[in-house]
Every structure is written in structure tokens, then in C-alpha cells.
Amino acid sequence: MPFLSLRTAALAASLAVGVFAGSGTYTFVAAQGHSYLSDDPAVCVNCHVMREHYDGWQHGSHHATATCNDCHLPHDSLLQALFVKASNGYHHGAAFTIQDFVEPIRIKPGNARVLEANCLRCHGEATQEITAHGTLGVPSDPTQEADLYGCVRCHQDVGHGTHR
């Protein structure tokens, strides 16, 4: 996965904070964007649009072993985690308020990369042989949908149970 340099991350994080401090404050507070600062899955459902994903997670195979943030936040550096948290928190809060997101909600390529890194964080040993000659992961061709590849191409239901 592409490595966010510390400097970029720090810069971006402070930028994001700046935005929250300004026009984003109402949104962030009202839409309970601070949910992102907790590791408790229950806080994600402060937004009703996260209800299905929460319910799905409760029925999913990883319910006992992984919470939302174990899969959806980067774990290689605290700063990066904070940055993703802040930018997702801001983005989702804004999206929720303006209601400009498209349903069904779909994970975005950047976050899919984060997700896959987390699969490997826990299952890296088990999969080392199949990943030895290159990641299964996000395709080199940007025109391809990221979620068609990688672990989730087959294990789509590990996080949230079956969709169909």
C-alpha cells in the first residue's frame, strides 16, 4: 500500500483540523463526527446510515475478533490513523449533512487499500505464499474497481456477512 510520508500526513491532518475549526464545526458536532475518535463500534451507528454495516458486522464472522477500526483504520502509524480518522470523519459528516452520497454506500479505493493492509496485518503469515510474488491487492490499472481485487474479491462477507 502507498506509504503516506509523515510530513504529508501531518500536513493533511492539521489541514483537516483547520477545516473542522471553521465551517465544518456545526456539521462535525451535530452529525457526531466525534464518533470517529472512539474505537467503540456502537458510536458508528450514531449515524443511521451506518446501521446496516453495524448490524452486518454483528452477524459477521469477525464480530468477536475485530471492531470497525481494526479493519477500517490504518495501523502502521498513529499519525496516519488520526489523519484517516479525521478526513473520513469530516467527509462522512459532510456527506451525511448534505446528503450527497450515493446509496448503496461503497468503500472508496483509498479505504479499500487500508482495509486490505489490515487483512494482511492479521493474516499475513497465512497468506504469505500467495502474496509472495506481488499483492493480490488493488490493481495497478486505476480504471479497474479496487474492490474487485484483493482478499475481498473472495472474502467479501468477512466484515458484514453476506449481501445477497
Place this chain on the structure above:
Amino acid sequence: RNVAERRQEAKQTSLDLVRLDETVVDPAQWGKNFPRQHDAYLRTAERFSTKYGGAGSEGFAKSRLEDDPRLVTIFDGYAFAIDFNQRQGHAYMLDDQRKTKRVTQRKQTGACLHCHSSNTVAYRELGLKHGAPGKLDDPFLTDNAQKQLYAGFEASCKMPYDEATKLVSHPVTCIDCHDPQNMALRITKPGLLDGIDALARSEDPVPHLPTVEKWRKGDRKVRYDPNREATRQEMRSLVCAQCHVEYYCGAKATLFFPWGKGLKAEQIEAVYAEYKFADGTPFSDWKHKRTGADVYKAQHPEFELWSQGVHARSGVSCADCHMPYVREGAIKISDHHVKSPLLDVARACQVCHRFPEQEIQARVATIQDRTHHLMSRAEDALVQLIGELEAAKQAGAAEAKLQPVWALQRKAQWRLDFVNAENSMGFHAPQEAARILGEAIDYARQGQLALRDAK
């Protein structure tokens, strides 16, 4: 709208302004309690088109006869040769029926109304007039109410269309699909209640209707009744199967769904082949004008074709695709603007299929184009057979020589029509549609061969 408003909305989903009961037909009344569903319901009056769907599909005429004049030859002698159009929204169903030349220029019975109007109450009122027991506000599932329904249904089938149509005033409405007490889905049309019972008694595997399979394993003493047995997910298809099915509804027998041997094209054909009218004559829809063959007419077997597809097997219902959930504020409701899913791929398909909209559209187009292409091939073969059969008849061929060729025309025509009359252009079960067309081609060509060999 801001977040505070949205919270508010979340709580306002079901108003209780009007007391709904078994006598309220007018959807506007129901709409007072359920404004969102009602608003969408009204939008079935909007016109749209997709490549092969909707009223006047892209590049096709609204009149299916103008669009494909071969159909005039194929239906010659039958009402469908005068007037046959692309379907459109539910709002039009009653009007379109009243205005079609099939009704204005041909005699039809009240049976037609079974699928083109809100008749739950109309049937019961008529039933009461014909001596059925109880009162109109008896709950629908009581014995009395059911007797009213059936008595009215049967009486209406015996009335001339012009008279019967005066008994109704709405296209399908809330009460035909919903229990006014709790909005649960329910089946109100006798055609389906009888049809599904016949299906339950057949041997045909129905993996997509698990409660039918379950009923078969029981003692079978009480008939299969979807209102008692069916799961919610099954009901999400069965409410549509009240109408989107093959049927017989001519003057010689009460309307019925021919499912006693199963739902496949050849199983339905076999039911008709064995069927005798009350007067002892063998079943047929009409005598083909040019060839003299007794032939069958297939109408919109959406439920039957869907039954053969992988969606049905996977438990995907009609409502999942044609009435997908839409978010209204904090809650999700069913989109009561029943329409082509291709107009709303995000909600109708992408909840299950993680592919871009363009890709999903392309998949459907691939399936439909294949069907369309093969169907055209089958039509060519059938039209050639009809032409040659007509010529042989005119040349004075003996009936004994024509008989086996008629049988082949009947088989070919039935299969072609099964796919053509179905409204998804093969999408509901792609391989099955192609298989049926392959057989249609075979029988039509065999007919042509038989004619030459008979000479």
C-alpha cells in the same frame, strides 16, 4: 434539510390520520397515512423507456405490431393481431384495457378485470349480491370474506366486459396487496390462490418457493394458501404473480393459471394439451386464420420465467428489483413507483452487485440482445412456416396431412410467444429463454419439412 430535521423525519414514518379497513378502496385515503408510498404510487403514471423496456422502448414503436409486423401474421385471427402495445405504468392498467381494440372491437368477459383493476372490494360486493354469506367488513381471511370473493369473481367472469368494468374504478391499489390493519402483504386475486394450489400439487421442483416444498411434505389436507403459508420474501413476489403470469381467460372457462404440471413452458403446454372445455372440445385459444391450426396464446409469463432463473433460486423477489428500498429521511421504504430496474440500477442492483452502473447495464444489454437476436430468428422461421402452411391449405391439402404440421406450428408458436410475451427480453432467466427459442426454431423448421414431405 439539516440533521435536526432528519432526526425528526425518522419518527414520522407512519401517520394515523385515517382508519383503514376492508372497505377503503381509494388509494388517496391510504395515502393520508402513508404519503410517501402514495406519492410514488402516483408516479407510475410517468412514461419512460429503456432499450427494451417501458412504453415505447427506445427505438421501438409503442405498438408492438408496428414495431414487428411479423406478429400480425403470427396472431392472425386473434384479437392480438388488431392491437398489442408495449406495457406501461400501473396507473394506466384500467384505462389501457378499456381502450384497447381487443376490448372495443372484440367481445371480452369481466375476467379481464382480474388483473387490471382494484377488485378486492368489487368482487366481495358482487359476491354478497350473489348470496355469499357475511358482511363487507369481515376480515379478508375469514371464511365468509373468501366466499364473497370467490362468488363475486366467478360471477364477474360470466359478465360481459362492458358491464363488469362499471363495477371498478381504480387500477391496482393498496388494498389489493395490503392488509389494511397492519399493511402486511396479502394475496387477493383468486386466480393466484387457485393457481399456486395447483402448482403445489404438481411434482415440479420449486426451490424458489420453499414453503410450497414444505407443504408438499405435509398431509396436504388443507390446500396451500399463500396467505397462511408463504414467507414474507415469497410474498414479495407472489403479490406480483397475481397478474404477471400466463393465463386463460376466454369465454369458454373461468380464468385460470395453467400450473398443474409446473411452471416451465412445456409443462404449461402439456396442461393445455390435456385440457378439455366444458363442451368437450379440446383446449385452444383460437384457430389461426391463415393456417387453420388451433393455437395457444402466451401472455406475460414473468413469474414463470423468473422461476427458472438464478435470481429466483437465490431468493431475489420481484419487489427487490422493481420496488427497491429508498431512503426517505432516516428510514427505508419500498419504492412504490414500480418500474424498470434499469432506471434505478443503484438501488435495484448495486445493493447486491458491486459493479459500476455502466457494467451492470452492459450485462443486461448483452443478455437482452442475445435473446432479441435469437427471437428474431425464431420469428422468421415461424412466419415462413405459416406462409407455407397457408399456401398448402389453399392448394387443398387434406386435413390429415395438415394435422401434424398444425401441431408443429402450435408448439413453435407457443414457445416463441412465451419469450416474446414475457416482458424482460429474457433477463429473468437468460439460458431458459434461449433454450425455449431454440426449441421454437426446431419445431417451426420441422413443420416446414413436414409440409414438403407430405407433398
Place this chain on the structure above:
Amino acid sequence: RNVAERRQEAKQTSLDLVRLDETVVDPAQWGKNFPRQHDAYLRTAERFSTKYGGAGSEGFAKSRLEDDPRLVTIFDGYAFAIDFNQRQGHAYMLDDQRKTKRVTQRKQTGACLHCHSSNTVAYRELGLKHGAPGKLDDPFLTDNAQKQLYAGFEASCKMPYDEATKLVSHPVTCIDCHDPQNMALRITKPGLLDGIDALARSEDPVPHLPTVEKWRKGDRKVRYDPNREATRQEMRSLVCAQCHVEYYCGAKATLFFPWGKGLKAEQIEAVYAEYKFADGTPFSDWKHKRTGADVYKAQHPEFELWSQGVHARSGVSCADCHMPYVREGAIKISDHHVKSPLLDVARACQVCHRFPEQEIQARVATIQDRTHHLMSRAEDALVQLIGELEAAKQAGAAEAKLQPVWALQRKAQWRLDFVNAENSMGFHAPQEAARILGEAIDYARQGQLALRDAK
């Protein structure tokens, strides 16, 4: 086993006991570093059968001719009428080829070996002998290595089979699919390298090969080379497409894959229809013995049919189903026992399809039964045409009258064979298989009609 033991195992997955390079053909050597893959690879010698798959499918004879004698009529005059068997595991490919009566009783060229042996090294050695530059241990993707490969390939195609087969000693092995340096997949067979380039230059949409679509948008100066362009996921199908494809490999031209117009049955037919051999004669595989028609032979177009299906469009590769991941101890690897997925539905299908195994088997059976049924119908039609055409010829019909009927036999036969020679009984693209068969029926019957009309 406890966690510590599992950890232990995890580290032992990739041993480094042997130095692998471009000269190591023997899989046992590779197996020292990759014992799990090698063990499974050896198990391709196991025999099995499913309803329609494997060697001697359930209820079907191992000999496809015994199983269905109509094929003897259909292939009359060609080697396939003498000997044609169910496929079996990879372990048998070289042996089965050496022993088939198609080789022992007919003259064949070395081209046959392209898909039945490990020839990556054999080609290069032969190429070096024929003057290609460089050395045998040049990395495979270097210019020199590629020149060796092509020179050897072409030389081998000109050799008689008996001589060429002495150059090889293994069925497909590790080196034919893998780079010895890093085990990445690679394409080593010239047939595919040329074929996919021809495909890239065609107009046919290939949504399942995104890098081909991408290449088409570029300047096209350098030819499409899967070893440079293809994604890993594409490679998981392309390594199989080295062999599981339709081809020409007779004496009159070097082996080629006919993809210059696309991958659909009629596009391949169009390539053949335009093709002229070096001596100027039009393309055909053989002259049908009974009818005199010049006809084409289809062989195992698995890649082509898969390309038309929804799995290909969804990015599901051959390896996903035929070499699913298995967990061995603490690690997961690709199952190198390449076989029918129906023998391991849990791994091959159920990660993606969360339905019970029985349900998945039933879905496949439904698709395959439909195909089988329609195929049988098409065969009947074709065999009748052949019989009547033979009779007409014997009765002395003029060639001018036979010509159009021959064309129809060719079309019908090509389509029937396309589905029959394909090895999934329609599963790889159910609707497409049925469409092709529908056309086969039409052309066969049209041939019969033409014969009668010509009289």
C-alpha cells in the same frame, strides 16, 4: 495443532533447496522448493467423474464416440471419428496424445505438442539448433530467449509428430506457467502470445481483459504482450488459455488461434471463412466423407466460451474455480490438483456463493442439463441433414445444388461442435451456449429444407 506449531509451518512454505532457472524442466526439482504444490500437481493422475465432467463422466463412456455414436457420423472422414475421449487429468496429457489413434493411425505434426507437453525449454533448444541467438539460460523475456522460442516452435510444427515428440518428456510443468526466479505467472506458448495480440487488434469488446482494452487505447506500436501488460488476475486465466482454446494445427499452416475478429463462435467462423492457405485454397479442416462438405472442427474453446459468461465479466478466473486456495496447515496455497470444481465446491464456489453445496450442485446441473438437452436436439438435426445430403449426393445431385447446403452443414456443424467440444457442458456461459445451439438447429434444418427445395 497449537499456535506455535502453526507458526513453525508457516515459515517452511517456501524452501530454497534447489536453484531454479530457465533450464530446469523436471517438476520434481521444483517440488523440492514447493512440495505442497508439487504433491497436488502429481494428483492430477487421479481419476474421477462428475455428471458431465472428468474421465468417463458418470453414466457416460470414456469414449465420447461410444457414448454418442452420432459423433461418428458428424466427424466422418476426420481423425476424430476414429478416436475421441473424455479429457482427464494433466498428468495424462502427453501419454494420451502419444497413444490416441488420431496420432497412431493418422499423420500429425509436431504442432500437437504445443499443448500437451512441457516445451518451453524444448522449443528454445530446438531454436538454438536452428540458429536462434543467445543461450538457453537467457531470461525468458529477453529478446534472444523469445527468438529461440519462436524458432523452435516453428521448426517443431514442421516436424512429423513421431520425431518431435522425442524432444519432450513431461506434460505441462512448472516452468510452462511460472518464472523460476519469483514464481510469478508467465505465458510461454507462442500460440497464445500471437493469438492474444490478434485479439487485441480486433474490435471485439473484451470487458474481461481490461489491459487489452487499455492497450487498444494506446499507440499500438508494440504488440500486446501479456507478460508485460496483463494483471495478475488476468494471468490466472491466460496461463490456461495457452491450451484450452480453439486452434488450427493441421499440416497446411503453422498452429494458430483464430481470434482476429473476436472470441465468439461466429467471429472465429468468419476468420476461417476468409482464411486462405499458402497454396491459395480456402480454409477447411477436412472434407466430410459422407456429404463432401468442407467443414471446420472446433476444439475445447473453454477460454472463448468463458469469455462470454458473467464470471469472466466479474473478474473470476479459471484458477479461482479450478485451482482454488486450500489451507494446508497454517498457510494457504493454490490447489495444483487442477480438476472439476464440482469435486470441491466448498473451496471453488462457496467463498463467493453462500449457498449450500447441494444447491450449488443443483444450479450447475440445471445449466448443464439444459445445454445437454438442446445439444442433443441440434445433433439430431445435423445427423439428419448429413444423411439426406449423403443420399442426394449419391443420387447424383449437381455440385451447384449441393454447394449452398454444404455451407449450411458447415455452419450448423461448427456451432454444434463449438458447444460439444467445449468441456463445461455450457456452464462457462450458459445463455451463450444455448444461443449457439439454437443457431446450429436453425442452420441444420435450413439445410434439409434447401435439399428438398433443390430437387
